[in-house]
Amino acid sequence: MPDTAIDKYHAPQWLGDRATRRFHVMAKPAGSACNLGCSYCFYLSKENLAGGPGPGHMGDDVLEAFICNYIRSVTANEIVFSWQGGEPTLLGLAFFEKVVALQRKYAKPGQRIDNDLQTNGTLLDEDWAKFLKGNRFLVGLSVDGPRDVHDAMRPTKRGQPSFDDVMRGWEWLKRSGVPFNTLTCVHRYNAKRPLDVYRFLRRELDSTYLQFIPIVEPRGFETTAPGHGDASRAPQVGTPRAKPDHPLSIVTPWSVDPDEYGYFLCRVWDEWMARDLGKVLVNFCETLVVQRMGRPSQICIHSENCGKGVAIEHDGSVYACDHYVYPEYRLGNIRDRSLGEMVFDPAQVKFGYAKSETLPQYCRACAFLNDCWGECPKNRIVRTPDGEPGLNYLCPGLKKFFAHAGPAADRLAAGIKATPGRPLARMDWHQE
Secondary structure (H helix, E strand, O other), X not given: OOOHHHHHHHHHHHHHHHOOOOOEEEEEOOOOOOOEOOOOOOOHHHHHOOOOOOOOOOXXXXXXXXXXXXXXXXXXXXXXXXXXXXXXXXXXXXXXXXHHHHHHHHOOOOOEEEEEEEEOOOOOOHHHHHHHHHOOEEEEEEOOOOHHHHHHHOOEXXXXXXXXXXXXXXXXXXXXXXXXXXXXXXXXXXXXXXXXXXXXXXXXXXXXXXXEEEOOOEOOOOOOOOOOOOHHHOOEOOOHHHOOOXXXXXXXXXXXXXXXXXXXXXXXXXXXXXXXXXXXXXXXHHHHHHHHOOOOOOOHHHOOOOOOEEEEEOOOEEEOOHHHOOHHXXXXXXXXXXXXXXXXXXXXXXXXXXXXXXXXXXXXXXXXXXXXXXXXXXHOOEEOOOOOEEEOOOHHHHHHHHHHHHHHHHHHHHHHHHOOOOOOOOOOOOOO
16 A cells, blocks of 8 residues: 555546546746736746746747647646736737637547636727637736726836726727626735725626735745745734734735735625625635535635646746746746646645645634635745744734624525525636
């Protein structure tokens, strides 16, 4: 009988073609290139990262190798191509026309191929809208809230406001009937204004699928990979250095405050429950209810394990995750190894299981373990109250949210279980 740990880490590879291979690749065809200079962007610095992908765009040879390999490696009935950046629309329509042509060339019989495009929206016009609609692209539009909130953190490279350009792109999406969702970063500037942000997205943009992402960036993130910082410097949760305002804080000044993040989540939950339940999908709200039903999380940060969502850069290099695009987490290159080989390599499987296996005892004993699972491993940069390392920076806010929303989530979960077929909102949308 093999050692259980070794067996576990080899299991996906050992199953081989007898198992349905499902994984997701986030493609960065323009690398870190972008026409905006968002204050909090974790990706702009990749251009100068030693040993990283550097500047550039995805050439035809890498693009074809990626599309062919991805389609051949996934054996599920559906495959989703996610195009992100930087700003992928900088590559122009001609690039994405090649994308859909190559997908048709290599498509397997009976396999559904979908595309989603995450964009800041500033370059979208009538031609883009026609293409996106005609080729069934789902668009993720990055917007942080009303004009003053958005422009404070998302200026152009020249420091000019970008709000009007984003709204112009949104108008083309709406006018052409392109399905879209909104992606909103929650940071130091907008976390205190949850209802202003939420109501703008709902009432002004008419978004029916809202994704919220907390901004947590440790100081030195530009060059230091997650898990490779000086653990001895990690502050204890709740202390001044575990907040963004302290001059010696563990995080950047624009990172969201943990308590303010909890406030943001609670207020959005209340608004969703009061006005939009059953009509609108909010990523963190819906997945809490789903998890209270005993089903797996719909979003990776609250899944028990990770590792099946990799990133491919413009040069063909593949990384463990798009938040782990550092030399330490490079899995190989699409020119040399298949995606299936890299995703199901024992080292990457071990990376995925490490999410649950490295949780501190404080998390394992937490009443909200099955809701949280320690959130994203990249954010585990503080110490527990008793000094154990590896606690998530956002822990105080997450606990506040789960305590606040948990009872109502339980009632919703029980009601859905008692009414088979009742949808909570639209759970068939692709999520990252």
